[in-house]
Each structure stands twice: as C-alpha cells, then as structure tokens.
Amino acid sequence: WVYSSIHGFNQAEIKEKLQAFPGGSIDLLKQDSGIAVLTINNPSRMNAFSGSMMLDLEERVSQLENWPEGKGIIVQGAAETFCSGSDLNAVRAISNQQDGMRMCMFMQNALTRLLRLPLISVALVEGRALGGGAELTTACDFRLMAAGSVIQFVHKHMGLVPGWGGAARLVRLVGSQNALKLLGGAVKVDPELGVDIGLVDGILEGHQKAEGAATLLQQAENWLGRYTKGPAPVIQAVKKVVLSGRELPLSEALRTEKDVFGMVWGAPANLEALASKSKHK
Numbered sequence: 001w002v003y004s005s006i007h008g009f010n011q012a013e014i015k016e017k018l019q020a021f022p023g024g025s026i027d028l029l030k031q032d033s034g035i036a037v038l039t040i041n042n043p044s045r046m047n048a049f050s051g052s053m054m055l056d057l058e059e060r061v062s063q064l065e066n067w068p069e070g071k072g073i074i075v076q077g078a079a080e081t082f083c084s085g086s087d088l089n090a091v092r093a094i095s096n097q098q099d100g101m102r103m104c105m106f107m108q109n110a111l112t113r114l115l116r117l118p119l120i121s122v123a124l125v126e127g128r129a130l131g132g133g134a135e136l137t138t139a140c141d142f143r144l145m146a147a148g149s150v151i152q153f154v155h156k157h158m159g160l161v162p163g164w165g166g167a168a169r170l171v172r173l174v175g176s177q178n179a180l181k182l183l184g185g186a187v188k189v190d191p192e193l194g195v196d197i198g199l200v201d202g203i204l205e206g207h208q209k210a211e212g213a214a215t216l217l218q219q220a221e222n223w224l225g226r227y228t229k230g231p232a233p234v235i236q237a238v239k240k241v242v243l244s245g246r247e248l249p250l251s252e253a254l255r256t257e258k259d260v261f262g263m264v265w266g267a268p269a270n271l272e273a274l275a276s277k278s279k280h281k
C-alpha cells in the first residue's frame, strides 16, 4: 500500500464517493492453468473506468493476492478495445481538488498492488489505451499490442499529468527521455514504436474473434506460457525476486532474495529436480 491513514488517506470516504458513479465491471476469470484473465468491461464507454469499476478493480486485486495456485494474469479490455481511461462523467463530478487527490491515491494503491502481485502480468492491448488506460498498461510486467492498436498518455491534452502512478512507472520502463517525449507530446504509441522504445514486448496479429486462427487472448496466453511453465510456488518466487530487485535498494533486495530463496530451497520442486538428475542441455 502506497497510502494509508498515516498519509491522510481515508479509504472509506473515497469508496463511498466512487460508488456513486456506477457502470461497467471488472471481470476476473481464474483458470485451472494458473493464468487469470482480468477484463475491463464497459464497452458503451470504450471501457472507461467508472467509480464502481475502480472499486471492482481493488476487489479483484485482493482476490488475486490470495491465489496460491496463480502464476500469471492477462489484463484485457472487452469488445476489442483496451480502456479509454477514467469515465469523464465521473471525472467532471469529482473535479475538485480533494476528491481528485483521494481518487488518485486510491488508484495508485490499487495499481501498485496489481503490479506487486506474485503473478507475471501482461497487458493485452487491442484498440486504444488512453489516459488512465495507458497508465494501467504500465502496472503490468509486460505489454503485448495487437497490430493497429495505440497507447497514448493523453493527460497533457486534458491539462493533467498521470496520477495513477503511470509517470513513475513509465520512466522506469522507457527511461526519462522517452517518458518526457511520450507525456510532453501526448504521442500515439503504435506497436512498432512501443517495441522500439522498450514499452512493448510483442506484437500480435489478428483479432479477438479470429476465426480459424488463434485469438489475441490465446496468443497472449501462449506468449505468457513460456514464463509461467512450472510449479506456482517457483513462478511466484521468480516474480518476487524480480519485483524486489526492481523496487528496493540493493541491500533490501538482497535480503528479500535470501528470504524468497529460503522458501524454494528444499521445497518439493527443488527436491524433485535434484532427484531427477536433470541436465540443462
């Protein structure tokens, strides 16, 4: 949690406020494969985040934090587009300073927890990821884009900067020079540019409803499968050591790595591998 009561954050207050802006949902499907699919679902508003969807997101993240069998997660939008950011109707209604700050802290908490899940996460971007939708993509470990899709931090055009943690994460992903260009120019990032600057990890062909070919979701699952093959405790351990290396100062990251190592050392997957005398040819 980035913000709690010691930062003057009153979660109950903002939850009550957000509840007043209903519409859409965040749908979670946990699969036996250990890969979950999280769908941003508000197609009549290009999957914009209503207030109740922000609450839904936090609830879904809590469910994923308690999923021992989980290994990975794909975040996608419904109806062939990703997410057009905050619902502008809600934004207009809470455009005062106090509510804006509360919403910002709530979403930073939720997206930070999403990124910190012990699961390998992929944003599957089809169509547009705008404003808060672009920020959401940075709260995943990887981004895959369908041909013809766009990620755009449109905040400058709204007289804003990212507030859901998207700027801080973007700098870490693409460096400060590229981040400044993307935010300062509200640049439309297509898949090729995304790959070029290191924001995007793969380009997918086809559509969600592709006939006779792998759907985008199947392609994303195949892509992710390379990294989630193996027992859940080991995959979760991999994510934890990378996360601590990414977020913590070196000494703290090393101590965390020791603790995580302690959890896999002598555990069933380790003993099985030792017994099988495996060769890594």
Ligand SMILES: CC[C@H](C(=O)O)C(=O)SCCNC(=O)CCNC(=O)[C@H](O)C(C)(C)COP(=O)(O)OP(=O)(O)OC[C@H]1O[C@@H](n2cnc3c(N)ncnc32)[C@H](O)[C@@H]1OP(=O)(O)O
Binding pocket: 044, 045, 046, 048, 084, 085, 086, 087, 088, 089, 091, 128, 130, 131, 132, 133, 135, 154, 155, 158, 160, 162, 163, 164
């Ligand atoms: C920037 C900070 C903030 C944050 O980080 O919290 C935000 O995210 S603010 C939101 C930023 N996003 C936008 O400003 C998107 C504005 N919308 C568009 O640019 C277009 O609608 C677009 C490009 C997403 C789609 O254009 P297209 O021509 O394909 O479709 P329509 O414009 O007809 O859209 C269909 C329908 O969706 C409604 N819509 C789209 N985005 C939003 C939104 N963010 N909030 C509320 N409603 C949205 C749009 O108004 C249309 O509704 P209709 O009733 O049919 O007019």
